Amino acid sequence: MKVLVVEDEPGLASVISRGLTDAGMDVSIAPDGITGLQMATNYQFDLLILDIMLPGMNGVQICREVRKKDNAIPIVMLTALSSTENIITGLDSGADDYIAKPFKLAELEARIRTLMRRSRNNTVPKDVITVADLEVDLVSKTAKRGDKQINLTATEYRLLEYLVKNPNKVLSRIQILENVWDIDFNMGTNVVDVYVNYLRKKLDNNYATRLIQTVFGMGYMFKTDGE
Known part of the structure; x- marks a missing residue:
């Protein structure tokens, strides 16, 4: 499974990358919003992990742009902003899940498994x-x-x-x-x-x-x- 992590904190990006790689995922890192959007739209990924606060373009903007072209790819938002307003903003932009910093890597992995399971089982009803x-x-x-x-x-x-x-x-x-x-x-x-x-x-x-x-x-x- 190919995962794109858009995160400008090098330490956190590295921890996420190592953890998800150890879990069997193929992880790519984008250090800013503009690079993240370019990678998300030009390459094929199975899941996106977006920090909200990013240089160049924030995670909400990236999510909205991605959703214009792909309404199916699972998207997880990462942020230290855990108010109701920020949760709603992230979800309204098209994100499927939201996880507040700081978080345990095991929790992120569990959220990813849940999203991928839902994505695989998302058969289109015809009624x-x-x-x-x-x-x-x-x-x-x-x-x-x-x-x-x-x-x-x-x-x-x-x-x-x-x-x-x-x-x-x-x-x-x-x-x-x-x-x-x-x-x-x-x-x-x-x-x-x-x-x-x-x-x-x-x-x-x-x-x-x-x-x-x-x-x-x-x-x-x-x-x-x-x-």
């Missing part, structure tokens, strides 16, 4: 889920209510797909984190609530039938009969 006047196309990964197309970010779509595949069930925040992002942030952030709010504004505002409901003290439920 459309319809709930009330909502249609979610699992092939094109789009959604609409009635005749109105709903513009979703990649993370918002993954959240919606998980909800519609688990209708009328109470889903805890931990369940949503584990199934939408394949990770457990467990950092005291409210990232799930923020994304549910984003989705509600696009999905439920101005509609009589509200599909996403809060179950106080427990989590959220996607109700097929609305309110």
Whole structure:
């Protein structure tokens, strides 16, 4: 498996490279954002590891540019910025996972294995889920209510797909984190609530039938009969 690590701290880059190489991966290093983007777009990699704070071009910018051409490659963000806002910015740019510094190499390796497992098992379903006047196309990964197309970010779509595949069930925040992002942030952030709010504004505002409901003290439920 070929991995590109875009990291400007030589010591950390070296530690990551040695650890992943020992785990059987073929690792390339880019010391700045511009070089990282050039390598990511000109060569074939199976996974990208991007530091957010980089000279030349930051990791969020790299991620956005990569996603314009490749929506499938797994991307992990590395950063010392662990606030909810920074987590959301990284994930909204198209990252699949987020790991805060400092971290143990074993944790990074575990995250990589999880992402690669999800990538390998990501068979494209050939159907459309319809709930009330909502249609979610699992092939094109789009959604609409009635005749109105709903513009979703990649993370918002993954959240919606998980909800519609688990209708009328109470889903805890931990369940949503584990199934939408394949990770457990467990950092005291409210990232799930923020994304549910984003989705509600696009999905439920101005509609009589509200599909996403809060179950106080427990989590959220996607109700097929609305309110």
